[in-house]
Each structure stands twice: as C-alpha cells, then as structure tokens.
Amino acid sequence: MFWSWLERVQAILTSAAKPLAVVADERFGLPYVLAELAAAGRVVWVHLWEGDDLDRVATGNRLAEALNRYAGTRLYDLGHPARALLATLEAEGPPRVTLVVSGAEHNPELALRLGRVWGYSSTILAGAGLALEVSARVGAAELALTWPEARQGAQELGELPEGQVRSFWEEAEGAYEPFRQRLHEALGYPPLLRPYPDGPRPSPASAGRLEPQRWLTLLLRQDRLTEAFALAVKHAPETALAIAEAAVEAFLKRGEYAQLAVLLEELMARYPEEAVLLRGWYEAQVGLGRSELAAARVRVFLEQREDPDLEALLALFSGEARTPWERAATPYTLLAKGVVEWRRSRAGAGECAPSTARAARLAAERGKGRLAVVAATRTARLLLAQGRYREALFWAEWALEGMETHGVYGANERLNALSAWAQARALLGKTEGVTSRLERARAWVGGASPKLKRRFCETLAHLYLAIGEAGRAVALWEAFFREWPDLPHRARYGGGYALALWAAGEDAAAQVEAERAAALARPLVRRRDLFSHTALAALLSEQEPQRALEVVQDLEPALKQPGFCAGWGLRLWLSAAAARTRLGEGEAAGRALRRARPYLQDLAVPAGLAFVLGKAAAFAEVVAGAGSGERLELHLLGDAPRVLWRGRPLRLSLRSLELLVALVLRGPRSGEALMLDVYGDAGNLNRLKVAVAKLRASVPLRSRPYALAVPVWADFLEVERLLAAGRLREAVALYRGPLLPRSTAPVVMEQRGVLEELLRQTALAHPGDPAALEVAVRLGDDLELWEAVLRAMDRRDPQAALAAAQVQRLRAEWGG
Incomplete structure (x- = not known):
C-alpha cells in the first residue's frame, strides 16, 4: 500500500493548519489516503457527487452514513435533506474529529456550509480547482510520489525491472493512481478500484478495463443496489430492468425520490411498456409532491394495457374510481380497496381497516417492507377516522417498528407513520415523550412532500394543545401560514x-x-x-x-x-x-x-x-x-369482582376477567400476545380462541387485533390514575384489595404488583396522610413504610401505639 508515501501524506493532512484545501486531482491518490484515515477513525469522510443538488436527500443520506460509520452505530437516520441534518449538527454540535469533504468542486456551497457547521478549524475541503480562502493549501506537488516512494511501493506489489517501474512513474508524473494501475497491468492484477466513503468504484485509469457487467456483479455482491441500478441504466439496461423492482424499493426506502425518477425516466425511454418501471416512477413523483402531473402519464399507459397495481396507485393518489382488487389481491390492490371504500363510506359506516391491515401483512410476508409500513399507517389513519384510537395506536406502532425492521427511511413514510402514532397517543392521553419525538422529527420535514409537511405541522400544533401549551401551537400556526399563505x-x-x-x-x-x-x-x-x-x-x-x-x-x-x-x-x-x-x-x-x-x-x-x-x-x-350509558364497568379489586354492562351485572369466569384486564391494560393485541398475557408460556392459541369466544358472548369485542369495542371504566385504572396524581385518600377508598387475588395470569400478577408498589410509594411520599396508615396495615410487614408513618404521627394519636408496636416487631424480626 505504498506505506512510506501514505504516512508522509497523512502527516501533511493532519499537521497542516485548518481549514485546509486539497486542490489536487484525485489521480494523485487522496481517496486512498482518506480511506485509511477514515478506517482508523481519525476523520469523518463525506464525498459530494456531480448532480447532488438535484436530490438533496441522497446527499443527506451520505452525510448520515459517514457520521454513523465514524460512530460505529446509527446515530443519525437516513431520509433527511442535507440542510436538515446540518441544522441538527449545528444544534447538537458535531463530533470532535476532523471532517473531510472530497468532491467539493461539485457543490462548493454545501461544502462550505459543512465546514462552517463543523468548524473550519477541523475541516479539510478537497476538490480540483477549488478557489477558497483557507489557512493552507495542498496540491499535486505535495501529494506526488517521489521516486524512492514509487520504487518501494512497486516492490511491495511484486517484482518488476526497475527501469520499467521508473518509466511508469515518469509517465504518470508522480500521480499515484495511474502509476499503480500500470503496475497492476504489468503484474496481471485486477483493475484498480478507487475508494469512496460508500464503497469503491472504478478509477478513470481502470474504467475502460473493467467491464460494466463485472462491476455490476461486484456491486450486487456488496448489496450496493442503488449504485448498481444507476450503473446498469447507463451500461446494461437489460440488467437494470431485471433488478428494477428491488432497486425501486431500495431508493424509496431511502427517500431518494428525485434520483430514482431521473433513472427510471431514462430506462422507460427504452422499455416504455414495462409497468414495474412506471409504478416506481409514479411513486417517486408522488414522493416529490407531483402526483397530479404524473397521473396523466399513468392514465395513458392504462388505456393501452392492464395493470392492477398501477390502477391501485392511481386510485390511492388521484382518487380515481377504479376497482383493481376485483381482479387481483395484491398488497397494492388491497390497500387501495380499504382507502377507496372509506372514501365512499358514510358517517359511522364501513369497515375499511381490515382490507388495509391485510395489505400490510401480505406486503410483510412478501418482503415488501416499505409497502407494509405504508399499509399499516393507512390502517391507523382509517381507525383514527372511525374513532377507534386504541386500535389505531396498535397499527401506528406496527408501522414504526416496521420502519426499523425493514430499514425504511423515506421522509414521507416516516412522517406519515409518526403523525398517526402521535395523534393516537394524544387522543388516548398518552402524551409523555410524544412532543419531544415529534420535535426531533421536524428535521425530516424538508424531505417530505408538501402535503405531508402540512399534515405533520397540523399534528404537532394539536399535540401542543393536548399538553396545555397553546402558545406554542399559536406560534407554530403563524409560522405555517408564513410558509403557505395561499x-x-x-x-x-x-x-x-x-x-x-x-x-x-x-x-x-x-x-x-x-x-x-x-x-x-x-x-x-x-x-x-x-x-x-x-x-x-x-x-x-x-x-x-x-x-x-x-x-x-x-x-x-x-x-x-x-x-x-x-x-x-x-x-x-x-x-x-x-x-x-x-x-x-x-x-x-x-x-x-x-x-x-x-x-x-x-x-x-x-x-x-x-x-x-x-x-x-x-x-x-x-x-x-x-x-x-353504554360502557363496561370493571370492579376487579378485592375478593368480590363485578362487571357491569349497560348498568347490569355480568356473570363471567376468572379467565374472562383476566382477558378483560389484558385488553384494558395492553390495548389491541395479536392472538399470540394476548395468549402470553393470560396463559404465559404454557398457553396455546386454541385455548385462547375458546376463551375469547366465551367472552364475546357477553361483551362486544373486535378481532385482528383483539380489542374491546365499547368504552371501559376500570377500578384498577382509576386507582392508578389517582395515585399518579398523589390523591392517596381517594385511591385507598377505592382500593378494596389486590387485583383478582386468585388469578395467576402474567398480566394480572404484573398489574397487581404495580398497584401495590404505587400504593407503597405514594404512602411513603405522604406519610402524614391518614390513608398512609391504612396502606401500611394492608401491606403488612413493610418496615420502611411503618417507620415513615410513625415518624409523621402525633405521639398523642391513639394509632401511634399500634404503629410503634409494629415497628418494634418488624425490627426484631429483621434483626435490627
């Protein structure tokens, strides 16, 4: 690896005053030096490419990947426009390490902003012909191989006559890359690949000697699908068509809509009848907020040939009255079926969510992770529109988990799912942590379509109302109308x-x-x-x-x-x-x-x-x-549990009561999850289905996922709410004993322990409250609680003697 040259150039780069401009052509070997420095964790290396200003999300993705490579973990999500990620770095502060921006000539403005945010004193900007005011410059003269370095490097690679080596060096004028390429040719080695932060590419010196198909094979083996597709569109259209479906999914997952649209436009000129290309192009245009203009092209295509998935997309994004699900049941058509049927439904009518839920599951089974996330989010939104907020939260969380599982980073998908999740949480009163998560997500807004940007801002404004911060909601709306004043x-x-x-x-x-x-x-x-x-x-x-x-x-x-x-x-x-x-x-x-x-x-x-x-x-x-009116009342604390429906008592088995506790506490549950809640590891789905059927005969339930279909009041939830508010006396008055004391269901035992610990902690926080003594009596042998109650009591209180006796007995038993 030409170690003497490498060490000399590394020393120049690391010791020079910053900001440093490297103005030599990449033929002189800078990428090879930077690859070693980045691998050693000594720099964060970002490369800018020609055309980056056309897809700013792609640039943001490369910056995020560079930061994550340096950290060795995923600190920054993909799907951000570069400016949004820069704003995050500006607010949080960048890592304390040198930043290198190569290819800076392709986007000098972005390169300078990166340097400004990072801190010019820790920045190296590299690119041919850069005209920047910097503290120091390094050019070809400093990077060029000396003859001793060239000779030593050639010896490291193999044996060649010294005269031949010297002629190669002179011919290359000291440039590392062409010199080494000539050595490779003479020694019969493979063509040279130039390193970049996201993986090697053929160098100009070797590009003519490396067949595109061979290079494609190498990229596909390394799972560099987006690069492979871009190369194939230019040099191997047949291969591009073969990998198009997977490549479209990869681009959309990363939120790189603009780049995908350009590549597919070029490929469709060669293959105008391929529906898979038009589907990807249409989704990319939707991601860019151009659905109405793009729909016209799709309509022309569908006048000449049939494609259920394209029809489904047109129905989804353009609201057209098409029914492709009648001819094929695919994730796209099932998704369209649910959405279209909702659009046609009247108030309170229509069970549309099962169709979109089926689409989500089918897409996941077929390995279409992004589409599964989209369908799950749509399911959540349909349930929100029907007032079924608990089920909506289940599907919104399913979508968010799916994004992590399948690596979906597109801003549209992320903001849509997050908005649905935040809305469901707020409507259910579960607002803790939601605001901060949405505020962090504002960085993704720049990469989303205008419609989703507006929806996200609307959700955040209403969330501020839910947490009692109306002033922030007003300020957000004012900013909103400055951006969209029409x-x-x-x-x-x-x-x-x-x-x-x-x-x-x-x-x-x-x-x-x-x-x-x-x-x-x-x-x-x-x-x-x-x-x-x-x-x-x-x-x-x-x-x-x-x-x-x-x-x-x-x-x-x-x-x-x-x-x-x-x-x-x-x-x-x-x-x-x-x-x-x-x-x-x-x-x-x-x-x-x-x-x-x-x-x-x-x-x-x-x-x-x-x-x-x-x-x-x-x-x-x-x-x-x-x-x-029509609500289910659960009185399950103590030895005499009661359930009232429409004001009338129900006779239910212990197993039915356990199912009710699980559904109330955990919200909508899949069959497997509900089985574990109630039976633990010893359960099976057949037993669960029998128990659910018995409960459904008395109480309205929904399926897939299982959920209660009526409003519920539960004494154990009310006690928990009162304790969380510090209202000990009211909680103790309602607390008639442990939750279903005869139950061994995991969910019941867990909540039983939660309530007892909440009682204990609240009593310790309010030991002078008369109710604290009652808690101490109920919990029995809790020395810490008895001591706290005794310290807070007036010695003239008749109960003080009882408390003192209990403390004395427990200390004796504990050996204290």
Whole structure:
C-alpha cells in the first residue's frame, strides 16, 4: 500500500493548519489516503457527487452514513435533506474529529456550509480547482510520489525491472493512481478500484478495463443496489430492468425520490411498456409532491394495457374510481380497496381497516417492507377516522417498528407513520415523550412532500394543545401560514389556528380566524373543508350558542357525504350539546350527546379533548354527562369482582376477567400476545380462541387485533390514575384489595404488583396522610413504610401505639 508515501501524506493532512484545501486531482491518490484515515477513525469522510443538488436527500443520506460509520452505530437516520441534518449538527454540535469533504468542486456551497457547521478549524475541503480562502493549501506537488516512494511501493506489489517501474512513474508524473494501475497491468492484477466513503468504484485509469457487467456483479455482491441500478441504466439496461423492482424499493426506502425518477425516466425511454418501471416512477413523483402531473402519464399507459397495481396507485393518489382488487389481491390492490371504500363510506359506516391491515401483512410476508409500513399507517389513519384510537395506536406502532425492521427511511413514510402514532397517543392521553419525538422529527420535514409537511405541522400544533401549551401551537400556526399563505390552505387549516387561539385565551382573534376560514371553505364543498366549519361551531358554542346551532344544522347534510372523520363528528355534536346546555335545552342536549358518544369511547379527558377541540374546559361538563350509558364497568379489586354492562351485572369466569384486564391494560393485541398475557408460556392459541369466544358472548369485542369495542371504566385504572396524581385518600377508598387475588395470569400478577408498589410509594411520599396508615396495615410487614408513618404521627394519636408496636416487631424480626 505504498506505506512510506501514505504516512508522509497523512502527516501533511493532519499537521497542516485548518481549514485546509486539497486542490489536487484525485489521480494523485487522496481517496486512498482518506480511506485509511477514515478506517482508523481519525476523520469523518463525506464525498459530494456531480448532480447532488438535484436530490438533496441522497446527499443527506451520505452525510448520515459517514457520521454513523465514524460512530460505529446509527446515530443519525437516513431520509433527511442535507440542510436538515446540518441544522441538527449545528444544534447538537458535531463530533470532535476532523471532517473531510472530497468532491467539493461539485457543490462548493454545501461544502462550505459543512465546514462552517463543523468548524473550519477541523475541516479539510478537497476538490480540483477549488478557489477558497483557507489557512493552507495542498496540491499535486505535495501529494506526488517521489521516486524512492514509487520504487518501494512497486516492490511491495511484486517484482518488476526497475527501469520499467521508473518509466511508469515518469509517465504518470508522480500521480499515484495511474502509476499503480500500470503496475497492476504489468503484474496481471485486477483493475484498480478507487475508494469512496460508500464503497469503491472504478478509477478513470481502470474504467475502460473493467467491464460494466463485472462491476455490476461486484456491486450486487456488496448489496450496493442503488449504485448498481444507476450503473446498469447507463451500461446494461437489460440488467437494470431485471433488478428494477428491488432497486425501486431500495431508493424509496431511502427517500431518494428525485434520483430514482431521473433513472427510471431514462430506462422507460427504452422499455416504455414495462409497468414495474412506471409504478416506481409514479411513486417517486408522488414522493416529490407531483402526483397530479404524473397521473396523466399513468392514465395513458392504462388505456393501452392492464395493470392492477398501477390502477391501485392511481386510485390511492388521484382518487380515481377504479376497482383493481376485483381482479387481483395484491398488497397494492388491497390497500387501495380499504382507502377507496372509506372514501365512499358514510358517517359511522364501513369497515375499511381490515382490507388495509391485510395489505400490510401480505406486503410483510412478501418482503415488501416499505409497502407494509405504508399499509399499516393507512390502517391507523382509517381507525383514527372511525374513532377507534386504541386500535389505531396498535397499527401506528406496527408501522414504526416496521420502519426499523425493514430499514425504511423515506421522509414521507416516516412522517406519515409518526403523525398517526402521535395523534393516537394524544387522543388516548398518552402524551409523555410524544412532543419531544415529534420535535426531533421536524428535521425530516424538508424531505417530505408538501402535503405531508402540512399534515405533520397540523399534528404537532394539536399535540401542543393536548399538553396545555397553546402558545406554542399559536406560534407554530403563524409560522405555517408564513410558509403557505395561499387561501386554500387558510380555508383548510385556519380552523386549527382558531382553536389554538381560543385555547390561548385570544377569543376575539379566534372567532375572526374561524369565521374567515369557514367563509373561505364554504364555496369549496369538499370533505376536507369540514374542519374549519366544525371548529367554528366549537367556538360559537361558548360565545354564541344559537349561532353554533345554526352552523351545526347547516353541516348536517354534509356529514352524510363519504369519507367522514371522527374528529368532525366529535366537534360537531359536542358543540351542539354544549350550545343546547347553555341555552337550557336539556333534552335536546342529551340527544346531541348521544350522537357524540361513539367518538368518546377511547377519548382521554382532558388531553384527547384538547387535541380535537382546543379548549377542553369548554366541554368538560358536557363530556362528564356522556360518562353514563353504554360502557363496561370493571370492579376487579378485592375478593368480590363485578362487571357491569349497560348498568347490569355480568356473570363471567376468572379467565374472562383476566382477558378483560389484558385488553384494558395492553390495548389491541395479536392472538399470540394476548395468549402470553393470560396463559404465559404454557398457553396455546386454541385455548385462547375458546376463551375469547366465551367472552364475546357477553361483551362486544373486535378481532385482528383483539380489542374491546365499547368504552371501559376500570377500578384498577382509576386507582392508578389517582395515585399518579398523589390523591392517596381517594385511591385507598377505592382500593378494596389486590387485583383478582386468585388469578395467576402474567398480566394480572404484573398489574397487581404495580398497584401495590404505587400504593407503597405514594404512602411513603405522604406519610402524614391518614390513608398512609391504612396502606401500611394492608401491606403488612413493610418496615420502611411503618417507620415513615410513625415518624409523621402525633405521639398523642391513639394509632401511634399500634404503629410503634409494629415497628418494634418488624425490627426484631429483621434483626435490627
């Protein structure tokens, strides 16, 4: 490896003042030196390529991969535009190691920004003809091989006459790469490959001697599929067509839509009848936010030939009335079936999610990980639209796990799944950690389509409302409208801004914004514009209840149109119930409340209510009135468990009670997971199915995944909530004993222990509360708790003697 030359050049690079510019052509061997430095962990090496400005996500991916290689672990996700990753580095601070940017002549602006963010004092910029103001420069003269270095390197490779070696050196003018290539030819070695951060490529000196097919084979063996496809499009179109389906999946997983679109455009010119190419091209165009323009080309193709998957994509992204699932059951067609049927369904109608869930499972079985993630996310969104938030969370988490499992980094897929997950968590009141995760994800926004960027911002703004930070929601909406100031967006999203203003106490500004958004949306008569109208109804229900009822009455016909969303129904009917209540129309308020009740089944108060309505306090009294009626009540603490359904007691076996605990605590569960919850390792699915069938005879259940289909109140959940709030006395009053004390089901035993430990910890935190003594009595031999209670007691308290006796007995037993 020409060690004397390598060590000399490494010393020049590491000791020179920074920023350092290396202005020599790569023929003089810089990539070979950098490869050794990067392998030793002494530099982070990024290479920029010609055309990088056409696909900034591809550039961001290379930067992330360089950082991850240096760290030896995945610190940074792919799918970010370069500028987003740079913003993250600027905020967090880059690693304390030298950064080398080679190929800087291809994108000097990005190279300079990298250096600025990293810190010029730790940066080397390399590229032929760079004209930069730097502290030091290294050129061809410094990198060139001296004759002793060339002779020694040749001896390391093999035996050749010294005269021949010298002529090669003189012919190469000291340039490392052409000199070594001549040595390889003379010694019969394979052509030289030039190293780069993402893997070697043929050097210009060897490119003519390395057949493209041989190079393709090498790339495919190294799993460098995207590089292989790009090479094949140029030099081996037949091979490109053969690997196109897998290559399209690889590009889409990485979010490199622009580069994929260009390559497929070139390949389609040769193979215009290949549907697999057009499918990939159309998905890439959708990723770039160009679905409407691209759809025309797909329609022309489908006029001449049939392709169910292409039809499915057109139905998904362009809303066309096609039914390809009637001819073929593929992941694409099943996904389209669920979405199209939802678009056609009326309020409360249509079980569309099973079709998209089947698409997700089928795609996973066939190794189409990205499509599985897309279908799982769609399933979550359909369930959210139906008010089935627990099931939606199951599928959103399935999608997020699938992204990790299958290496899906596309910004569109990631933001879509994350938005669905955050929405489900917020509606269920599980907001801990959600905001920080979404804020970190804002770095991906730049690589997503405009539609998904807007959806993500909308979700984050509503999440701020759910956690009581209305001011941040207002600020986010203001930034949103600076980026998208046009009227159609004001019509669609102005209602969300109005709810944020309302929650922030700016009532007058909120009503002005809501009126404006509704007025802009009114002529459009499209389902997506119902948000602003229902938001206006919510605001008016507090300020002008009679006008609120007029808005509700105007909207009722629109609610019968396809694609109904649970959020609209919740806003509408709670607004009507609140307005009726304020007008003293109790019976009419009750009727409106009954229409809202289906959307309240899984909704958490106040977080979920604030997510949907902005100002949860305006509807708290109304929602409290919805607590009665069709709900399942579980009284499972103590020796006499009871279950009430519609106010009537049910006679259930212990196994049925254990299933209820699992479904309440764990949410939607697959059969295997539910079996482990209830039976442990000794269970089997047949026994589970029998037990579920018995429970279903008494309680409404859903399948695939298993979930309760009715709202639930459970004493063990209420005790946990009270303890988390530090309300010990109320919790102890409700705590009649351990959870299902005769049960040995793993899920029950775990929750039983959780409750007892929560009781203990809360009592230790409030030892002076009279209820703490009761906890000590129930838990028995807990010396620490008895000592805490005794210290907090007044010595004149009649119970002090009991506590002292217990402490004395336990100390004696413990030998203290």
